Structure formats: C-alpha cells, structure tokens
Amino acid sequence: MSGEGRDDVLARIGRDRLEDLQAGGWVTFSYRDEFDRQTKGVVFRWEGDWLAYRNVCPHHGVPLDAHTGDIFDDTDSVLLCDTHGARFRPEDGRCTMGPCEGDRLKKLGVREVDEGLEIVRAGLSLTPRK
Numbered sequence: 001m002s003g004e005g006r007d008d009v010l011a012r013i014g015r016d017r018l019e020d021l022q023a024g025g026w027v028t029f030s031y032r033d034e035f036d037r038q039t040k041g042v043v044f045r046w047e048g049d050w051l052a053y054r055n056v057c058p059h060h061g062v063p064l065d066a067h068t069g070d071i072f073d074d075t076d077s078v079l080l081c082d083t084h085g086a087r088f089r090p091e092d093g094r095c096t097m098g099p100c101e102g103d104r105l106k107k108l109g110v111r112e113v114d115e116g117l118e119i120v121r122a123g124l125s126l127t128p129r130k
C-alpha cells in the first residue's frame with residue numbers, strides 16, 4: 001500500500017483564493033468523508049500554518065457558520081459555532097467552552113502545492129510543524 005498521493009486529496013483550493021486566506025479569511029469546501037458522505041470543511045491560516053477541519057460542530061452536527069457566515073468570534077482568536085456558542089481553539093479544534101466542551105472538530109491535513117492547497121486526510125499534512 002502506498003502512502004500519500006493524488007488520490008488522497010479530498011478537496012482543492014485554487015491559488016487565487018490564497019490571498020484571502022493570507023489576510024485572515026477562511027475558505028469553506030465540500031468533500032466526501034470516509035463513509036462517502038458529502039460533508040463540509042473549512043481551511044484558514046493560523047500562526048503561519050494552514051489548518052483545516054471538518055466544518056461540523058460535534059454538538060449537533062451543523063456547520064460552525066450556519067447562521068452568521070462567520071467561523072470566528074468577535075476577537076478573531078477563537079472558532080465559534082454560531083448555533084449554541086461552542087468555542088474551539090484554532091490550533092487543535094478542541095472545544096474549550098460550550099455544550100460540547102472537551103470534544104474536538106475533526107482535523108484534516110493541508111498541503112501546499114503549485115496550484116494552491118490540497119486538503120487531505122489528517123496525518124498527511126505537509127505543513128511544517130513548529
């Protein structure tokens with residue numbers, strides 16, 4: 001069995017979208033999960049790393065941005081589920097406050113390629129670790 005390759009790619013983000021991401025924005029995308037279900041993801045830049053998560057709150061399974069279209073709180077330092085207010089640390093997706101405290105967002109891997117970003121299953125990220 002081979003390791004990572006082009007078949008491991010869940011979604012692609014074109015290089016034209018990277019400028020928004022560099023400026024503190026985020027991009028949502030759709031992909032098929034390990035059970036072949038259509039699901040949503042979100043990618044953003046955080047302290048020099050690309051981070052991506054399944055955009056599904058562990059509390060009730062809705063996207064973090066279901067109502068406001070925003071995934072961060074007013075301080076832009078915490079991921080916020082706008083349904084019941086769960087807050088998640090951007091760096092590891094752990095819920096630090098709210099009805100799913102202690103749970104985590106499902107992390108995805110990100111690798112930068114000439115064409116932009118490739119979203120891959122967790123553990124396949126080529127983003128340099130600190």
Ligand code: FES
Binds near residue numbers: 082098
């Ligand atoms: S659905 Fe996210 S906190 Fe309830």
